[in-house]
Amino acid sequence: MLWTVGFLALLGTQIVAAGRSDTQLADNLKQEAVLQAAADGAVAHVMFSMLAARDPQFQLDGVVREIRVGPTPVLVRVENEADRINLNTASTALLRALIIDVGSAPAVADRLAIAIVDWHNQTNDTRQNAAQAPQYRAAGRSYGPPGTPFESVGELADVLGMTPALFERLAPHLTVLTDDDPDMTTHDPVVARALTDSAGVADVTEGSQRINGDAVLRIIATAVGTGNARYVLLAVASADFQNATPRINILLHERVNRAAGEAVVAAGF
Structure with missing residues (x-):
């Protein structure tokens, strides 16, 4: 009898533990789906705001800004792809x-x-x-x-x-x-130095990078969840407003692993 009771107790403990594990897994998957949707929403919002609405809130300056998609905070960084070589x-x-x-x-x-x-x-x-x-x-x-x-x-x-x-x-x-x-209006100091070094002259002419029909945006969106949960999305997009039907062209859209994503957000270039 004691053996039976002990076995049933052990079995019950394992069932409870498995149930908790399954619940935790389900919660994690749910949160990841929410964060993914928030990151996608933030990227779409930035693309439209910059390429179509010309919203001055966003600039091609690499500064991290926080926006909210529903209740989820998303850290957004926008760069000019043309800053790169x-x-x-x-x-x-x-x-x-x-x-x-x-x-x-x-x-x-x-x-x-x-x-x-x-x-x-x-x-x-x-x-x-x-x-x-x-x-x-x-x-x-x-x-x-x-x-x-x-x-x-x-x-x-x-x-x-x-x-x-x-x-x-x-x-x-x-x-x-x-x-x-790129040219000397680049926000990337390493690229600016390489341009100067390769030309053999100290050309430090400053310009202003404006958002136009030829702009190519690099957007890094980090959706922030509870605990240490993060979802980092990288998107590169351009706009075509010359045709009768304006459109935004998605050139790159991919998830970035967390370590690389945080390094991108922290270091920028």
Whole structure:
């Protein structure tokens, strides 16, 4: 009898514990869904406010602002995607300057800048430091440069000579979603320094970045839940108001892992 009572007591404890675990899981999933919806709502609100309504509340200044979507607070940061250097249009000199300005030695920058250009250019480069298919094979890589534009900044990690640590330092200053190089109106001081260094002149001309039909917005929205719950969403969007039917084009829309998202919000660039 005692064994039976003990067994039933143990079974009851396990059932209660499983029930609590299932309830906690359900609560977590519910909160994540709420936070995701709030982040999506905040991004949509910012896109419309800036690209259509020209709301002066939001600026391309990288300042974190709090808005509410229902009861959920969302921290929103808006940047100009054009502040970043485009991997597909940047010159070797500009890429070299950027690599040096994030802390690499000039010799490393020389090799890597050429390798980045070689990645998306179909050439038979015989220069010193060239990074073509033979060099990739010699390094034990099972692939070579595709000779096509970068489809994402993440693709840079596959370029010959790139290391994870250097990629982490470079990525915040790069894009593939613009049409041209940034200029000295950029809010990114590292990019501004690279532009100056690559030109060989101290051009510090200041301009004012206005929101226009060509603006490309980078929006980081962090929905804040109870406890330590966060949902970080990154979106990049442009607007087309030249046609009869105006529209906003979503160029990138993805969840950012929490550590990376908080680093983006804290450091900006």
